[in-house]
Amino acid sequence: MPALRALPPRPAHLAVAVGFAIAGCLAGAYYHPAPWQPFDVRAYLLTVLIALPLALREKRPFPVLVITAGGFTAYLLLGYQPSLNFWSPAVAFVSVAAVERRRRAGSGAVVLAAVIALSGVCGRLPWPVVVVQAVIVPAVAATVGLTQRRLAQRNAELRRLTALLGQQQRQEARRAVLDERFRIARELHDTISQHMTIATLQTGIAEYTFHADPAAARTALGVAATAGRDALDELRRLLIVLRTHDVTGADEGPSARGDAGDREDPAAPVPDELLAGIDRIPALAEHLEVTGLRVTVRFLGEPRPLHPGVELCAYRVVQEALTNVVKHAEAAAAEVTVEYREHELDVTVLDQGGPAPGTRAAPTRTAGGPVRQAARSAGSGHGLIGMRERAKIWHGTLTAGARPEGGFEVRLRLPLGQQLPGEHHPPRPDRSSG
Template identity: 35%
Template sequence: MMRGNWRPSRMDTLLALAVVVAGQVESFGRQGFEPGQISRPVPLAVGAAAAGALLLFRQRFPMSMLLALVGVGIGVREVTEAGYYAAWHFYSTLILVHTVASAAELRTRRGLAGLGCVLLAYGYLQTFQHNDVAEVLISAIFVGVAYASGILLRRQIDQTLRLARQATRLEVEREERARQAVAGERVRIARELHDIVSHNVSLMTLHTGGVRMMLRDDPDRERERTLLTGVERAGREAIEELRLMLGMLRSPGGTAAEPHATGLDRLDALVAQIHEAGPAVEVRVEGEARPVPPGLDLSAYRVIQEALTNALKHARATRIVVTVAYSAGAVTVEVTDDGTGDGQGGGSGQGLIGMRERVAMHGGDLSAGPVRGGGYRVRARFPSG
């Protein structure tokens, strides 16, 4: 906090007000000339007001305020020339001792200096001639408790700050892992789309070249041959640009994935692998199966693959149902298991992030969560023309 903007807290103001009011009541309420009474109340009342003012700055200058309070006590005693020790001074001393202890670690120079100020304040309490052994011990107990409570408060505050910093760091790390998972999944999707697009453009270029070769002996098809030659050239240039722009996304030393090697038509092989690991897997197809775009086909397969992997690794499922539903405007895949997964298991959450990325890429929606009665369900809907 900047010095120019510093203000006493509400607690400081409340404590200061309590000391001032209690000091006025003590000074004038015990006025008299009998033993134990106050013959000159005004100096003590002024001293109480000064002690209250010092408490307003206890958080800012704890050691200075404690030493100043000792000075106020000495000044009041010199003016009154009496051995009466005001209660407001003792209360203020305990408050400032607590504040000094909570201000710095004892092992630091500031902490040792604070301890010295506390011992000085305690020593002042023992200068009154009427103090007996019990009074010395009582004041020692109260001062010791005030000092110990300040240490405990400081340690509690330090622990709270450490936990807050740790929570912030963990949240930042979690968000960073999520960003990395999204980036990694997008790179993987880009590699797969690169394979699919390159394969299809290559096929179109080859077919165009084949048609052009079929027309080479026909003199009346010169214009068509010229157009087909342009199409071939554009196809080769597109393949080369795809290789340059997206080829860098491949893993070092990796080879091109076989186009169409993975898709919903390979679902039986995937289910067989999962079944060999233990769970019973049932595949249901609703509606009339039809060809879907390669990118969508691959993404639907990957969603099912990730959901099955999660059910096997984290949910300890014994039975899994995979449903592929074909409707007029969409393809929906759903994986339901009877495991113990609740979305808070041992997984990192990156698989779910990857699934959302794949579904969102096609403008679809994904839902995942526990099923009433036990189990877990992942459902992805892909719009399809």
Template identity: 40%
Template sequence: MSATPSAAFHKRVTPGGWAAVAWGLGIVFTALLRMRVPGQEGPEVLPGFVILRWDGLLMLSVGTLLTLRGSALLARRPTSALNHLLVAPVIASTPLGVTAIPFAQYLAVDVALYAIAASRPGREARRALLLAEGLLVAYLAVRALCGWPAGTTGTLAVALAALVAWLLGRSEGQAREYAERSRAQAAEQAVTTERLRIAREMHDTVAHSIGIVALQAGAARRVIDTQPEGARQALGEIETASRETLAGLRRMLGALRTPGTDAQERPEPGPAASGSTETSAEVRGLPEMPGLGALDRLAELTGNAGVRVAVRVAGAPRPLPPDIDLSAFRIVQEAVTNVVRHSGAGSCTVTVDHRGPDSLAVTVEDGGPVPGHARVNPGPGSGYGLTGMRERVAVLHGEFTAGPRPGGGFRVTARLPLPTGDTTP
């Protein structure tokens, strides 16, 4: 039998409704205790003489009305509702001829304590518990001062039941608060992760092309008077790199502005839109989602900027998961960009090592600055490039090292673990 209907019913009944049900069950239980039921020689509790009179029935009716009123207010005004629910058992216990407030008459209060502890702030929940426990103590104190018998043991049992109900409600409230905080933190982390991903993609897409543009512009400025043809060629490379960068930015911004649209499915602007007869960036430059297969094109573009890139492959190339393929290329691209912008080196070497049975290793190293070779940015750089590479490797649970080489120059190495199904050459 499915539990779905009962769960739906549980959600439809409000805490105030459960408090009213608890009061009704308490009245029924109180009546059964004072009646002879089958299997018993007589009632377990002798009915008080007042309960059989009109004034006793009137007190029970007033207690019931107060409970119903408190149940109706429980969701909107919990403090006022608890006051009604606390007065009701005191009035209803009077005609029963008992020495303490019975457990059955306090069931509605227990339900209210649970609801308040689960849904209200801690200070309000603690105040509700103090009121409920204080009423029991005050009831015993009044009977003792008046010289009447006081049921201390029974009151202690009722107080413990109220405390248990409050603790259960408080536990549920804390669990709900923790779940809400966890969801908020997860959403914030997802936003942060996406921002970092976009920042890395923007950096990787733009930094390399801008470095090439800066180098070519510097070269054109130096030879424009003595070698017009060389300056014309440099300006052509600048134009090509600039168009590729703009096309990449348009694709990325289009993907961000259009939910559910893959950037790869967006058409490239045609010649009429770009104002040029050049082919698209995918043909002239790098593909939208490049992998290690685009290293030769990366080396060609970087070579045009004056930094020779030698690509070496160790071991037999194997099919790679798209995320690892893209990350490996981006790491190489960023490392080569750093060589172009900051090292002053005339060449660098890219090594892709497929020989590891369960990992892929990529290394980019240069031999240090060459006298007379221009740097795009002679300063130390912002550090975003190394941070982005380290983040990419960390996402894939790999290993990343970057630092000066013993013989001069700089080396970047990333080792990316491969899934089990992709380790066979």
């Protein structure tokens, strides 16, 4: 039972039992007034019998009470003076009140009251004193025992809550590790996928046109090399962000900048230019021109400063959606619309599902058409999952699906909170690339 754990350890019980035995024997040896019997060997044995069972009161409280009360009764009926043996049944009853059920504790109280009354009668005390003594001693012992019971219950509850808290902390730690792994995987996918797609397509074009059109092959290899360098640069930025900054939060205070040759301070906040924002979407569209995809970017509404995490979310969704157009669609053109509403940011990415009417693909696209066709795959679905996870982090929604008129649509809606203080973004006109 939990109450048992709150009692003193067994060595303490043994010390109490031995102490009562020694004290009872000393009191009987040096104090034996008339008309009680002299303290002989039998008295010593009874005193030891009354006291030593107290060492077992932790595990067997009620039997210990019965033994001590029975021994004390025999001790009194044989004519020995009450002495210190009076306290052994009372101490035993404290353990009964602390751990036993109410019915057994009530029986123990009756046993203790009877032996205390017998002690008073044998001691020739006035009857009012005998009655008061028979009531007070069990009452005090019961109060002490119930206090131990409540303390034990509180300690048990505290241990339970401590164990539950430790379990929850371990679960939170595991959840934090998993969330961080998902975040890193999402960042790696969104950052590297676009550049690797471009590099793969351009190297395929170079292989396809190596003998037929060496100039086009050299151009494609140059584009692939640029995409590789951009991928390394993005990876470096990502590693800095993951090491020094929570991309889903905002750090206050000025950015820590040093000379170009200074070593980066891992404790310093990440400069704002290392976090992709909405203003980088036109550059992203221009970068995809080398794949033959013409991207039109439009800004609607009044542009205003947004939380860096919201801007990064919008940028990554656009980046992943356009990369999917390049990898999995036959569209020659796509359209990105960023609309600033009063309480919401609405980002839409549309593709036409095929070559745009009245347009002619770029030479690299024509040369690389078979390569791009071969590079398409069904996809793992991680990109869509990552986009939805990003939207969920910022309490937004993301829908994606085919349009009835053809093509595919990805739409992101993000609720807007308070603007960042001290920042001002001038209005951006409609821009297109490609």
